[in-house]
Amino acid sequence: MAQAADTTPKRRSRSGSPSGSPTGNPGKEPAMTRDQLQQAYRDMLLIRRFEEKAGQLYGMGLIGGFCHLYIGQEAVVVGMQACLQPGDQVITSYRDHGHMLATGMEARGVMAELTGREGGYSRGKGGSMHMFSREKGFYGGHGIVGAQVSLGTGLAFANWYRENRGVSLTYFGEGASNQGQVYESFNLAALMKLPVVYIIENNKYGMGTSVERASASHDLSKNGSPWGIPGMQVDGMDVTAVKAAGEVAVAHCREGNGPYLLEMKTYRYRGHSMSDPAKYRTREEVQKMRETHDCIETARKALLAQGVAEADLKKIDDEVKAIVAEAAEFAQTSPEPDPKELWTDVLVETR
Amino acid sequence: MGVQILMPALSPTMTEGKLSRWLKNEGDEVKSGDVIAEIETDKATMEVEAVDEGRLTRILVPEGTEGVSVNSPIAELDGGGEVSQPTAPGSDGAAPTHPAPPAAGQPGRTGQVAKEAEDHAKVAEKGAAGRPEAAAQPKAPAQEPEKDWGPTRPITVREALRDAMAAEMRADKDVFLMGEEVAQYQGAYKISQGLLDEFGPRRVIDTPITEHGFTGMAVGAALTGLKPIVEFMTFNFAMQAIDQIVNSAAKTLYMSGGQMGCPIVFRGPNGAAARVAAQHSQCYASWYGHLPGLKVVAPWSAADAKGLLRAAIRDPNPVIVLENEILYGQTFECPTDEDFVLPIGKAKVEREGRDVTIVAFSIMVGLAMQAAEALAKEGIEAEVVNLRTIRPMDTETIARSVQKTNRLVTVEEGWPFAGIGAEVAMQIMETAFDHLDAPPVRVHGADVPMPYAANLEKLALPTLDHVVEAVKTVTYK
Numbered sequence: 161m162a163q164a165a166d167t168t169p170k171r172r173s174r175s176g177s178p179s180g181s182p183t184g185n186p187g188k189e190p191a192m193t194r195d196q197l198q199q200a201y202r203d204m205l206l207i208r209r210f211e212e213k214a215g216q217l218y219g220m221g222l223i224g225g226f227c228h229l230y231i232g233q234e235a236v237v238v239g240m241q242a243c244l245q246p247g248d249q250v251i252t253s254y255r256d257h258g259h260m261l262a263t264g265m266e267a268r269g270v271m272a273e274l275t276g277r278e279g280g281y282s283r284g285k286g287g288s289m290h291m292f293s294r295e296k297g298f299y300g301g302h303g304i305v306g307a308q309v310s311l312g313t314g315l316a317f318a319n320w321y322r323e324n325r326g327v328s329l330t331y332f333g334e335g336a337s338n339q340g341q342v343y344e345s346f347n348l349a350a351l352m353k354l355p356v357v358y359i360i361e362n363n364k365y366g367m368g369t370s371v372e373r374a375s376a377s378h379d380l381s382k383n384g385s386p387w388g389i390p391g392m393q394v395d396g397m398d399v400t401a402v403k404a405a406g407e408v409a410v411a412h413c414r415e416g417n418g419p420y421l422l423e424m425k426t427y428r429y430r431g432h433s434m435s436d437p438a439k440y441r442t443r444e445e446v447q448k449m450r451e452t453h454d455c456i457e458t459a460r461k462a463l464l465a466q467g468v469a470e471a472d473l474k475k476i477d478d479e480v481k482a483i484v485a486e487a488a489e490f491a492q493t494s495p496e497p498d499p500k501e502l503w504t505d506v507l508v509e510t511r
Numbered sequence: 512m513g514v515q516i517l518m519p520a521l522s523p524t525m526t527e528g529k530l531s532r533w534l535k536n537e538g539d540e541v542k543s544g545d546v547i548a549e550i551e552t553d554k555a556t557m558e559v560e561a562v563d564e565g566r567l568t569r570i571l572v573p574e575g576t577e578g579v580s581v582n583s584p585i586a587e588l589d590g591g592g593e594v595s596q597p598t599a600p601g602s603d604g605a606a607p608t609h610p611a612p613p614a615a616g617q618p619g620r621t622g623q624v625a626k627e628a629e630d631h632a633k634v635a636e637k638g639a640a641g642r643p644e645a646a647a648q649p650k651a652p653a654q655e656p657e658k659d660w661g662p663t664r665p666i667t668v669r670e671a672l673r674d675a676m677a678a679e680m681r682a683d684k685d686v687f688l689m690g691e692e693v694a695q696y697q698g699a700y701k702i703s704q705g706l707l708d709e710f711g712p713r714r715v716i717d718t719p720i721t722e723h724g725f726t727g728m729a730v731g732a733a734l735t736g737l738k739p740i741v742e743f744m745t746f747n748f749a750m751q752a753i754d755q756i757v758n759s760a761a762k763t764l765y766m767s768g769g770q771m772g773c774p775i776v777f778r779g780p781n782g783a784a785a786r787v788a789a790q791h792s793q794c795y796a797s798w799y800g801h802l803p804g805l806k807v808v809a810p811w812s813a814a815d816a817k818g819l820l821r822a823a824i825r826d827p828n829p830v831i832v833l834e835n836e837i838l839y840g841q842t843f844e845c846p847t848d849e850d851f852v853l854p855i856g857k858a859k860v861e862r863e864g865r866d867v868t869i870v871a872f873s874i875m876v877g878l879a880m881q882a883a884e885a886l887a888k889e890g891i892e893a894e895v896v897n898l899r900t901i902r903p904m905d906t907e908t909i910a911r912s913v914q915k916t917n918r919l920v921t922v923e924e925g926w927p928f929a930g931i932g933a934e935v936a937m938q939i940m941e942t943a944f945d946h947l948d949a950p951p952v953r954v955h956g957a958d959v960p961m962p963y964a965a966n967l968e969k970l971a972l973p974t975l976d977h978v979v980e981a982v983k984t985v986t987y988k
Contacts, residue, residue, distance in 0.1 A: 212543070219521070219581075220517060220520070221520045226523070251731075281770075283768035285765055285767075285768050290766035292766075294770060299734055299735075300763070300766075304754055309727070310723065310724050310725075310730075310731065311727050312731060313731060314735075315731045315734070318735040318737050321713065321732065321737060341724050341727060343724075345724050345727070348719065348724055351719070430560075435523065435525075439555075450544060505768060506765055506803050507804065508828050
């Protein structure tokens with residue numbers, strides 16, 4: 161597919177490697193093979209269906225507090241995750257369910273955390289915004305806007321310290337991109353050449369404030385330029401474009417060249433959180449995005465055009481629905497945490 | 512195979528709402544994502560989006576109805592071609608049941624469960640019941656005489672801190688030091704003298720003057736298992752970074768259900784130095800002592816500094832080490848044993864006495880010792896307890912002392928309101944009230960920002976006379 165054409169870098173691989181390095185020439189080779197795209201379709205669909213179910217459970221009062229859905233932005237995490245190797249790390253803020261599923265965390269454990277049950281990833285003590293999996297390289301799940309950017313820089317620092325060639329994917333929204341500690345982190349990462357890909361998920365609205373009203377910077381991909389951090393704007397609604405850009409950025413970091421900044425142009429269909437009436441944008445704006453730029457529809461059409469049978473896609477749909485149904489069931493049947501859990505995990509006991 | 516559409520909860524606090532408008536009519540086709548109705552909640556007017564697809568067969572609650580309970584059915588949808596996500600999940604009765612007529616004011620069972628979960632009083636009740644085996648406040652090590660570490664030699668607090676870091680860095684390659692001026696400059700207060708030479712620039716790292724950013728970076732590194740020592744040039748500057756200390760370092764273990772600990776040390780001078788005025792002269796003991804998830808130590812002597820800092824670096828939890836600039840150059844006897852370390856959570860009786868217990872920490876231990884000397888000349892024998900650790904506080908040692916002396920004076924440089932003295936006094940009232948022969952008295956810094964002028968600064972800090980006076984008050988002398 162040529163969808164990646166306007167967002168992928170023009171630079172060509174000079175390695176002469178015929179197989180094409182990750183930084184290769186996406187103009188000739190698709191960023192994703194058919195199988196990869198099919199996998200991405202499945203992963204995006206899983207996030208979509210999961211989030212719809214979470215919204216439903218919230219409506220039934222089974223999920224409490226804040227619940228920030230990722231619907232619309234699925235291509236970003238799925239495309240980026242496809243660029244990683246075992247041992248790499250992922251960190252984000254509170255709109256985090258999609259990131260967790262993309263790293264391979266189990267839907268049932270995430271859903272059970274949303275319902276505050278013992279079977280949740282944090283045994284019910286973290287909730288929607290606070291889940292972690294060392295095994296999958298997922299470092300949260302953080303509730304304070306911008307804090308994860310410094311923490312993600314620290315994950316990259318650990319890779320630098322250990323010289324293990326690992327890369328940290330540090331996600332934040334365009335709202336968080338105005339935070340002071342983001343720029344402190346840019347400076348530190350550039351200074352120390354830390355392997356961190358900063359990914360701004362620009363979904364146009366920080367809660368109810370549009371990016372135009374919040375940021376004097378009009379091209380967020382250039383926000384790292386004073387520190388010499390290369391940046392790229394990416395069509396974040398197109399998973400192949402995300403993957404193509406991600407490969408460039410991740411390779412840049414892995415080779416020891418310091419941080420990289422990707423601005424993903426994306427869109428959330430739902431409100432900021434469940435209790436957001438979203439009056440700051442028109443119904444038509446949302447509808448237009450859904451109808452013309454939906455990442456899952458785009459992938460679906462591409463797969464059909466590449467000869468994948470409807471029946472195969474239906475099989476994927478059914479598999480995903482079954483996973484989500486099972487997760488929802490588990491999230492309601494898993495017991496609430498034992499009252500004793502109130503007092504555990506405050507400190508690691510040394511003796 | 513119809514699907515019921517339920518009145519959704521659209522905010523954490525919503526239990527009922529007004530169904531103000533239907534945007535679809537009976538018989539309309541509904542697609543996932545279509546807005547089907549508008550609801551007024553306690554906060555705003557919200558749109559209800561369809562999750563399932565199909566034909567709207569019946570509207571159960573007419574528009575304009577007020578007080579519609581969350582989870583009661585508001586409409587029915589016929590399955591359509593591809594519906595496979597019934598609103599009521601499962602078929603074994605775990606799903607909400609809807610016997611109540613619309614707008615009956617009775618939330619479904621699941622709604623009730625959710626409501627109970629949000630009932631903080633109930634949660635607290637459960638918590639109180641679970642308190643006896645509570646691990647939130649780890650038990651202080653069993654009371655036993657402090658180990659005799661053998662021969663000592665005089666060293667400064669500065670040397671003790673450096674030696675502690677060097678010893679732990681030699682023992683564990685995951686330990687490193689970062690902060691402003693710690694490497695090439697050899698430390699703003701020369702605490703890290705020589706460490707760059709021995710351990711190199713990967714393990715002794717100069718940072719820019721960006722506390723918020725580098726503290727977050729250090730916490731992130733600690734989440735992966737590295738063991739950073741973060742030096743703040745003074746704890747006053749750590750306020751720039753306090754969100755990372757509180758929200759990221761102290762809470763992540765709990766929020767992750769025990770998966771992700773944060774083995775990190777934050778250290779630096781705390782409290783008043785000399786003539787540096789309000790922004791550079793504040794005691795943070797009660798700030799950090801307030802937080803579950805942190806340990807806080809405040810050494811006085813060189814032995815305290817070396818033993819507690821080594822313990823802090825080895826501890827798998829975030830530990831705040833509150834040092835004192837004025838003490839850096841003071842010399843104390845310190846054990847020479849290479850394995851010397853002190854337990855966190857254990858106070859030390861620095862001087863025994865029978866008439867009054869003086870509890871102090873950090874530089875105020877020195878003042879308390881001087882006061883005890885002066886009082887001895889007047890025939891009053893004071894027992895001085897050096898807290899060493901602010902949290903978890905060794906209440907047992909203080910209580911045992913008060914049981915002997917029956918009188919308590921606390922001494923701190925910080926402000927009185929919600930301070931460490933207040934905490935010590937309350938702990939003693941809870942554990943040894945019957946042993947008190949007089950109300951405890953607090954000696955503390957004046958409740959004002961630290962002034963610059965020499966005479967005013969002197970008036971703002973505890974003095975020997977204050978301590979002597981306080982002891983006389985509680986001993987009715």
